[in-house]
Amino acid sequence: MSLLKHPLLWSAIVLGGLYTVFAYVLNPPIPQALLIWYMSICSVAVLLVVTFDNKTAARFFAPLLALFGAPSLMLLRVVAFVGVVAGVGYLTFNAVKPKIVSPVELRTVHPAPPSSLKAYGKTYDLLKLQNPYREEFDEASDEYKEIVAEGAELYYKNCVFCHGDLLDGTGHFAKTFTPRPINFQDVGMIAQLQEAFLFWRITKGGPGLPREGTPWASAMPVWEEMLQEDDVWKIISFLYDYTGYEPRSWELEDKPKEPETAPVDPNAPLDADAIEAVYMKRCSQCHGEEGDGLGVVADRMYPAPRDFTLGLFKYKTTDADSEFPTDEDLRRTIMEGLPGTAMPAWKTLLSDAEVTGLIQLIKEFGGWEEEDPEDLTPIEMGTPPKEVTPELLALGREQFVKACVQCHGEAGRGNITSGKRLKDDAQARIWPRNLTRPETWRWTKTAADVFQRLSAGIPGTPMPEHTSTMSLEDRWAIANYVMTLRDSATPLTEGDSVIRGLRVDGDLPDDPADEIWNTAPPMTFAMAPNIIKEPRLFTSLNDMVTVRVLYNDRDIAFRVDMDDRTYSVPGSDLEKAYRLEGVDPTRDAVALQFPAALSGTNEKPYFRLGDKKNPVNLWYWAAPSEDLAAPAIVEIRDAKGQAKPPKPRADSSALAANGVWKDGQWRVVFKRSLKTDTAEDLQFEEGVYTPIAFADWDGLNGEEGLRQAFTAWYWVLLEPEENPNRIMAIAAAAAALAGLLFIGIAIAARRRYNNV
Ligand code: HEC
Ligand code: HEC
Numbered sequence: 001m002s003l004l005k006h007p008l009l010w011s012a013i014v015l016g017g018l019y020t021v022f023a024y025v026l027n028p029p030i031p032q033a034l035l036i037w038y039m040s041i042c043s044v045a046v047l048l049v050v051t052f053d054n055k056t057a058a059r060f061f062a063p064l065l066a067l068f069g070a071p072s073l074m075l076l077r078v079v080a081f082v083g084v085v086a087g088v089g090y091l092t093f094n095a096v097k098p099k100i101v102s103p104v105e106l107r108t109v110h111p112a113p114p115s116s117l118k119a120y121g122k123t124y125d126l127l128k129l130q131n132p133y134r135e136e137f138d139e140a141s142d143e144y145k146e147i148v149a150e151g152a153e154l155y156y157k158n159c160v161f162c163h164g165d166l167l168d169g170t171g172h173f174a175k176t177f178t179p180r181p182i183n184f185q186d187v188g189m190i191a192q193l194q195e196a197f198l199f200w201r202i203t204k205g206g207p208g209l210p211r212e213g214t215p216w217a218s219a220m221p222v223w224e225e226m227l228q229e230d231d232v233w234k235i236i237s238f239l240y241d242y243t244g245y246e247p248r249s250w251e252l253e254d255k256p257k258e259p260e261t262a263p264v265d266p267n268a269p270l271d272a273d274a275i276e277a278v279y280m281k282r283c284s285q286c287h288g289e290e291g292d293g294l295g296v297v298a299d300r301m302y303p304a305p306r307d308f309t310l311g312l313f314k315y316k317t318t319d320a321d322s323e324f325p326t327d328e329d330l331r332r333t334i335m336e337g338l339p340g341t342a343m344p345a346w347k348t349l350l351s352d353a354e355v356t357g358l359i360q361l362i363k364e365f366g367g368w369e370e371e372d373p374e375d376l377t378p379i380e381m382g383t384p385p386k387e388v389t390p391e392l393l394a395l396g397r398e399q400f401v402k403a404c405v406q407c408h409g410e411a412g413r414g415n416i417t418s419g420k421r422l423k424d425d426a427q428a429r430i431w432p433r434n435l436t437r438p439e440t441w442r443w444t445k446t447a448a449d450v451f452q453r454l455s456a457g458i459p460g461t462p463m464p465e466h467t468s469t470m471s472l473e474d475r476w477a478i479a480n481y482v483m484t485l486r487d488s489a490t491p492l493t494e495g496d497s498v499i500r501g502l503r504v505d506g507d508l509p510d511d512p513a514d515e516i517w518n519t520a521p522p523m524t525f526a527m528a529p530n531i532i533k534e535p536r537l538f539t540s541l542n543d544m545v546t547v548r549v550l551y552n553d554r555d556i557a558f559r560v561d562m563d564d565r566t567y568s569v570p571g572s573d574l575e576k577a578y579r580l581e582g583v584d585p586t587r588d589a590v591a592l593q594f595p596a597a598l599s600g601t602n603e604k605p606y607f608r609l610g611d612k613k614n615p616v617n618l619w620y621w622a623a624p625s626e627d628l629a630a631p632a633i634v635e636i637r638d639a640k641g642q643a644k645p646p647k648p649r650a651d652s653s654a655l656a657a658n659g660v661w662k663d664g665q666w667r668v669v670f671k672r673s674l675k676t677d678t679a680e681d682l683q684f685e686e687g688v689y690t691p692i693a694f695a696d697w698d699g700l701n702g703e704e705g706l707r708q709a710f711t712a713w714y715w716v717l718l719e720p721e722e723n724p725n726r727i728m729a730i731a732a733a734a735a736a737l738a739g740l741l742f743i744g745i746a747i748a749a750r751r752r753y754n755n756v
C-alpha cells in the first residue's frame, strides 16, 4: 500500500497519463515539438510538487539514489547504464539521420465561396442562387427526369474520366491527380453543400479556388469555358439524383417526410423492368441503350465499350471452341471491372440480384439467353508445373519469342515487331498489351490466368488461341515466363512524391544506356491526357513516366523513360505508312516542367504550364529523324499559362538532351548546369525541394501542343550525400556524454551512501 503512495510512482503515473492524453487523445493531434514542450512543463511542475518539502523529496529520490549508489544494486546499475547509453545513441542516430518526406501541403477542401460570382457574362448572387430546374419542376415529374438524363449524358462525356462512373472519384485517370478528384458518394461531400456552391466550383474549377484551396494543384477544369450554364445545372441535378442525396438549402424547411417503404430484400430476384432500369442508369451511357456499345461516351473511350449484340466476349474461362462465357465469367467482369479501361468494378454499388439480372439482360442483347450451359467447355488446364525453374523459364522465353514477340515485342511492352497494324473485329485500331505493366492487365493476375488467355485467345481481337498449336507444357512455360516480365518495369509510385537525385563524382552521362543510371532511385508516375482544356484529348496511349536524377557539383541530369509502342520520328517507315492512310503523325516528344523561380512557400505555378504571375520553364525534346535530315529538337521554353503556346528561347544551348528508342520504350536524358546566368531560369540547389512535372506527346497518336499526356506536380530533391560516419560520430558522442553523466551521478550517489 505504501508503495502505491510513493511519490516516484505517482509522479510516473501522472506524467504517463498526461502523455497519453497529449499524444493519443487530443484530436487533431498536436505536433511533436509542442508535445515535447508540454511534457517538459509538466515534468518541472511535478518536480516542484515532490520537492516542496524535504520529507517527500527524500522519499522521491530514495529509489533513484539507491539505483545509482546502493552497493547491492550493482548489477541493476550496470544494466541501467547500458540501457541509457544505447538508448541515447539510438535516439540521436534516428534524429540526425536524413529523412525524405515531402513538404507538408495543407489545403482547405471546402473553402468559403465568394458572395458573388461572375460567369457567362453575368453576376450571380451566390447567397440567393438556386437550381432553376429544381425550382421549376417537381423532382418526381417527367420533365425533371429528362433534365437528369441530360445531365447524366453531360457527366459521362466530361466528368467520368476523373470523378468515375460510380461518382466515387476513381475515374480512369484519377490516379494522375493530386489532390484526387472528389468522391460525390461520400456523405461529407455534396450532401453538405448547396447547389450554388457546386455551381461556383464547376464553373470556375481549380484555378477559381482561393489561395487556401491550392488553386495551382487542382486539376478540376474551368467548365465555364466548355459547358453552357444550363448544362452545369443539369449535371448538378444528375449528381444529386444518382447519389440519392438532397442538396443543403438555406431555409431548413420541414420537408414532407418520404413515405416509409417496407425494407426490400436486396437478394430478391428483380423483374425485367427493374433490371432494365439498373442497366439504363449504370451501363447504358457506355454500352448503349440497345446494348450495341454506342453509348454517348463511346467515342471518347479507348478501348471502346463492348457491343453486347454480337455476343462476343474477350475474357472467359471457356475454351476457344465455346462461343460464350459462363455466367460466373460475366459476373467476375462486372464485379471486378477491367483495369486499364473505363469499365469500372461494380462490386460496391450493385447487389447480387442486380448483377444476376444484368447478366440475363446482356445475354438477351446478344440473343443467346437460351444457350445450353452444356455447350460451354472449360479451358483444359493440364497439370501446372510444380516449380518455376530456370529451365522452365528458358523454355518459356523460347516459345514466347516464337509465338508472342511479333505482337507483344521483345521486352513485352506491346510494341508490334511484325510491322502489321492490328485491328479488332470492329475494324478499330488495337494494341497488344504491355506485359511489363500489370496495372493495365484486364483479367489477368496469375500465371494460370495468362495460361487461359493464351490458350483461348482474346475473341474479337487479333490475339489468337494457342490450344491447337502448342503443347500444355509449352503454354505453362510461357505463362510463367510472362509473369517475370512484370519485374522489368518500375511499379507506379503510390503516395511518395519526392524524386531523390543522387550525387555522383565525375561527369554525368549523356547516354541513356549508361550503367550509372541504375544507381539512381527510380520513380514512376501516372500520366493523363489533357481532358482539362480545349483542344482536349481523351485517348492517349502513353500512361506512365519513370524518372531518375543524377547530379554533381556542376550539372544536373534527368533520365525520363516512357513506354511508347510506336517509334514516331520524321521519316520512319511507320510514319510514312500512317501518312499514306491519311493520319498526320507528329514527332514523339517529352518535356520537363519547373517553376521559373522558387516561391519559398508551398505555392507553385498552376500545374498546367504555369500562370500569368508564375511562369514555368519547359525543357523540351522531340525525336530526330532516322537519317538526320531533321535533327532532334532541344529547346528551353518559357510559358505563362495555356492561352499562348510556350515560347522557345532564342538560345537554348544551356540544355542538352539525347533520346533513344528501344523495344517499345523511349529513354531521354536531359542535362543542364545547376546554375545559369539567365534570369528566367530555375536555379537548382542541394537540399531544396524543387517542383517538377512531366508531359509527353505520342507522335503516331497525332499528339501536339495541348493535346498531350501529363502529370501533376512532384518534387525533386538533390539529396546532399550524408556522410554516414558523421551521423555515427554524433550518435556516439551523445551516447558517451550520457554515459559520463550516469557515472558522475553514480559516483556522487555512492558518496552519499558512504556518508549515511
Ligand atoms: C481532370 C479531372 C477532372 C475532371 C474531368 C472533372 N473534375 Fe471535378 N474535380 C477534380 C479534382 C481533382 C477535384 C478536387 C480539387 C478541387 O476541389 O478543385 C474536383 C472537384 C470537384 C468539385 C468540388 C467538390 C467539393 O466538394 O468542393 C465539383 C463539384 C466537381 N469537381 C464537379 C465536376 C463536374 C460536374 C465535372 C464535369 C463537368 C468535373 N468535376 C470534371 C478533377 C476533375
Ligand atoms: C464508363 C463506361 C462503362 C460503363 C458505365 C460500363 N462499362 Fe462495361 N465496358 C466498358 C468498356 C470500355 C469495356 C471494354 C473493355 C475492353 O474492350 O477491354 C467494357 C466491357 C464490358 C463487358 C465485356 C467483358 C468481356 O469479356 O468482353 C461486360 C460484360 C460489361 N462491360 C458489362 C457492364 C455492365 C453490366 C455495366 C453496368 C453495370 C457496365 N459494363 C458499365 C465500359 C463501361
Ligand code: HEC
Residues within 6 Å of the ligand: 303, 314, 400, 403, 404, 405, 406, 407, 408, 422, 430, 431, 432, 433, 440, 441, 442, 443, 444, 450, 453, 454, 458, 461, 462, 463, 464, 466, 478, 479, 482
Ligand atoms: C497477333 C497478335 C498477338 C499475338 C501473336 C499474341 N497476342 Fe497477346 N494480345 C494481343 C492483343 C491485341 C491484346 C489486347 C487485346 C485487347 O486489349 O482487347 C493481347 C492481350 C494479351 C494479354 C492481356 C490479357 C489481359 O487480361 O489483359 C496477355 C496476357 C497476352 N496477350 C499474352 C500473350 C501471349 C503469352 C502470347 C503468345 C503465346 C500472345 N499474347 C500472342 C495480340 C497478340
